[in-house]
Amino acid sequence: LGVTVLPPGSTVGILGGGQLGRMLSLAAARLGLKCHILAPEPDSPAFQVAAANTVADYRDEAALARFASAVDAVTYEFENVLVEAVTFLEALKPVRPGSKALRIAQDRLLEKRLARDLGARTADFVAVSTRAELDQCTEQIGLPAILKTCRFGYDGKGQASIRSAADADEAYAAMKGQAAILESFVSFEMEVSVVAARGHDGSFAAYEVVENEHRNHILHRSRVPARLSSKVCAEAIAIARRIADALDYAGVFAVEYFCADGQLFVNEIAPRVHNSGHWTLDGCLVSQFEQHMRALAGWPLGSTERHSDVEMINLLGDDVDGWRGLAAEPNTAVHFYGKAEARPGRKMGHVNRLTPRQT
Ligand SMILES: Nc1ncnc2c1ncn2[C@@H]1O[C@H](COP(=O)(O)OP(=O)(O)O)[C@@H](O)[C@H]1O
Ligand SMILES: [Mg+2]
Numbered sequence: 001l002g003v004t005v006l007p008p009g010s011t012v013g014i015l016g017g018g019q020l021g022r023m024l025s026l027a028a029a030r031l032g033l034k035c036h037i038l039a040p041e042p043d044s045p046a047f048q049v050a051a052a053n054t055v056a057d058y059r060d061e062a063a064l065a066r067f068a069s070a071v072d073a074v075t076y077e078f079e080n081v082l083v084e085a086v087t088f089l090e091a092l093k094p095v096r097p098g099s100k101a102l103r104i105a106q107d108r109l110l111e112k113r114l115a116r117d118l119g120a121r122t123a124d125f126v127a128v129s130t131r132a133e134l135d136q137c138t139e140q141i142g143l144p145a146i147l148k149t150c151r152f153g154y155d156g157k158g159q160a161s162i163r164s165a166a167d168a169d170e171a172y173a174a175m176k177g178q179a180a181i182l183e184s185f186v187s188f189e190m191e192v193s194v195v196a197a198r199g200h201d202g203s204f205a206a207y208e209v210v211e212n213e214h215r216n217h218i219l220h221r222s223r224v225p226a227r228l229s230s231k232v233c234a235e236a237i238a239i240a241r242r243i244a245d246a247l248d249y250a251g252v253f254a255v256e257y258f259c260a261d262g263q264l265f266v267n268e269i270a271p272r273v274h275n276s277g278h279w280t281l282d283g284c285l286v287s288q289f290e291q292h293m294r295a296l297a298g299w300p301l302g303s304t305e306r307h308s309d310v311e312m313i314n315l316l317g318d319d320v321d322g323w324r325g326l327a328a329e330p331n332t333a334v335h336f337y338g339k340a341e342a343r344p345g346r347k348m349g350h351v352n353r354l355t356p357r358q359t
Helices: 019-030 047-050 062-069 084-088 098-106 109-115 131-141 164-173 230-246 290-296 317-328
Strands: 013-017 034-039 050-055 073-076 125-130 145-149 159-161 181-186 192-196 203-205 212-213 218-224 251-260 262-272 309-316 332-336 347-356
Touching: 013 019, 013 062, 013 084, 013 164, 019 034, 019 047, 019 192, 019 290, 034 062, 047 145, 050 062, 073 084, 073 290, 084 098, 098 109, 098 262, 109 125, 109 230, 109 262, 125 131, 131 145, 131 164, 131 181, 131 290, 145 230, 192 230, 192 290, 203 230, 230 251, 230 262, 251 290, 309 317, 317 332, 317 347
Parallel strands: 013 034, 013 073, 034 050
Antiparallel strands: 125 181, 145 159, 145 181, 192 203, 192 212, 192 251, 212 218, 218 309, 251 262, 309 347, 332 347
16 A cells, blocks of 8 residues: 555544544644544543543454544554454554564563664673573573563563572463563663654655653653764664664654663654653654654645753652642643543553753
8 A cells, every 4th residue: 555645634543542643632632634433441531622532442353344434644652452353454444563573672671682683882792492492591691681572562561580599480380381481681881762753755854863761660761962972863763773774664753762871772663742852742742643644644744843851750650649749840832631530550650841942
């Protein structure tokens, strides 16, 4: 299916109904694009703000076919969406980003191999499929190391650190028989990410490099500008561009890096808008959400220029109970995701604190 340009008035289908789908829908609405969300959970946060919703399982082909006939193009808001659903839809409507990017980004082995093939550095890694293999691999990689399921991990789920040989049994058990990857532990000084967009005509626009701080493996804070040299920032953006070109990517994506001794290590590729890009909602003329819509609708990419210094803080679980105080803070934009239940660690919203741009 060729390149389609979706004018205002078109309908974009989104697989997934979480906060990313919600913020995509809000941005799309401002461009005159309607969103139709398909998600299995009836209380999906995105349903509250979309033009149309379908509650269906991603394996329900009849529902997928009806969804396809109701939309002009399809995107997805989380990378664990079933590849089968995406390939099914690809036969019916343009899907951006396509299944190739999704397949690679879903698998930690494939994404690290891609980064290596493109000349980027990663932590040392090796595939692990049996308990006996794990012992050989820890010897090869050295300790400490981190064992991760190749697929379906997020926010540190499906990961176990191995500090000494005594941790290996428990770590292996935590993989629950799934294919895994053992990575050397990178003692980084900083985690950074690049959020960028590629148009299907090959156009490219990156936001400034973001500095990220995780707590319990969940993003806590992002800040721009990152406290990193302009040379390393330029390198991070150049690597991200090579990755997007190699995937023939269309849409917004993120590349997460570790930074140690001025060297960048690619950690993860996310084929979607990303938590570390939420600052763009208030720090840029065109947010990552609008940019994704522009890219997938075949519009010109928008300005990624940053007008302020921004600190983004995630609100997890009952952090959101402080909503009134946050709303009273000067120079702070509040974003709540409309989730009914504030379970511990659940992403309930975020705030962007703005200060005048210093550099
Ligand atoms: N090889 C590693 N060395 C050091 N820290 C790591 C390594 N892998 C993961 N981490 C830490 O755990 C966090 C989450 O891991 P990540 O691979 O990004 O998985 P996900 O975000 O899908 O849960 C990272 O942001 C980083 O803080
Ligand atoms: Mg990550």
